[in-house]
Amino acid sequence: RKEVEQDPGPFNVPEGATVAFNCTYSNSASQSFFWYRQDCRKEPKLLMSVYSSGNEDGRFTAQLNRASQYISLLIRDSKLSDSATYLCVVPLMFSGGYNKLIFGAGTRLAVHP
Amino acid sequence: GAVVSQHPSRVICKSGTSVKIECRSLDFQATTMFWYRQFPKKSLMLMATSNEGSKATYEQGVEKDKFLINHASLTLSTLTVTSAHPEDSSFYICSATAGGEQFFGPGTRLTVL
Numbered sequence A: 001r002k003e004v005e006q007d008p009g010p011f012n013v014p015e016g017a018t019v020a021f022n023c024t025y026s027n028s029a030s031q032s033f034f035w036y037r038q039d040c041r042k043e044p045k046l047l048m049s050v051y052s053s054g055n056e057d058g059r060f061t062a063q064l065n066r067a068s069q070y071i072s073l074l075i076r077d078s079k080l081s082d083s084a085t086y087l088c089v090v091p092l093m094f095s096g097g098y099n100k101l102i103f104g105a106g107t108r109l110a111v112h113p
Numbered sequence B: 001g002a003v004v005s006q007h008p009s010r011v012i013c014k015s016g017t018s019v020k021i022e023c024r025s026l027d028f029q030a031t032t033m034f035w036y037r038q039f040p041k042k043s044l045m046l047m048a049t050s051n052e053g054s055k056a057t058y059e060q061g062v063e064k065d066k067f068l069i070n071h072a073s074l075t076l077s078t079l080t081v082t083s084a085h086p087e088d089s090s091f092y093i094c095s096a097t098a099g100g101e102q103f104f105g106p107g108t109r110l111t112v113l
Helices: none
Strands: A004-008 A011-014 A018-025 A034-040 A043-048 A054-057 A062-066 A068-077 A083-091 A099-103 A107-112 B002-006 B010-013 B019-025 B032-036 B045-051 B065-071 B075-082 B090-098 B101-104 B108-113
Touching: A004 A083, A011 A018, A011 B101, A018 A083, A034 A062, A034 A068, A043 A054, A043 A062, A043 A068, A043 B032, A043 B101, A054 B075, A068 A083, A083 B101, A099 B045, B002 B090, B019 B108, B032 B065, B032 B075, B045 B065, B045 B090, B075 B090
Parallel strands: A011 A107, B010 B108
Antiparallel strands: A004 A018, A018 A068, A034 A043, A034 A083, A054 A062, A062 A068, A083 A099, A083 A107, B002 B019, B019 B075, B032 B045, B032 B090, B065 B075, B090 B101, B090 B108
16 A cells, blocks of 8 residues: 555636545654645645644645545635645654655646636 | 756766766755656656655655665755666756745756666
8 A cells, every 4th residue: 555645636627616536654653744836837835734634724625544545635616726736745753853744646636707 | 946966957867877866955954855757748756755865755656776866965965877878868857846845946957868
C-alpha cells in the first residue's frame, strides 16, 4: 500500500459546485495532516492543516477519520480560481525534531464557467 | 509566512554538464532543508534532507554522488546535479521549516538537452 493515496482526478466541475477529494494514508501513527494546493509549474502552498477530527476555513472543510486512516477535503461553491492540483500530505516525525513530508500524487481540479 | 528563494528559476544545459541550484531562507534560519523533485503530472518526491554542518540524508534510490548537497550556512543549501542527463530534467523544489511549517521555494525547472 502506498504511504499516501489520493483520487487520481481530474475533477471537472462547474462554478458553484461542491467537490470532495479523498486521501488514505498507511501510517497509523501519523498525528497531523495537510492539504496543499499546487498551481501549474509553481511550488505547493499550504491550504489547511488537520490535527483533530477536522478543520474548516471558509469554503474549505477537511475531515479526518483516524479509524479508517482517511482524510477528505470538501470545497463548497467552487470558484474558477480553485482550479489547481490538491496534494494530501502526511508528515513523518524524525528524532531530529523535523518532519519529513510524504506527498500524495495529487488530485487535479478544473472549475469551468 | 517565511520566505524561501531558489536560484535559478530555470536552467537549460547540455548533457554532461553540472548544474548548481541554490536554496535560501530569506528571513529565518534553517538547520534543515529539504530537496524534492517533481516530474510532469507526478507528485513531489523527497530526494534528500539537508542538514547544516553535516552530511545530507538521501532517500532510497537517490544517488548521493550524482546529487551533491551542501548546507554550509543556516540560510543556504545547494544542490548540484553532476553530469546531468536528459532524464534528470525535472522541477526541483526546496523547502525549509519555520515554526513547524514547511515553506517551499518557487522551484527550479531543469531541462537537459
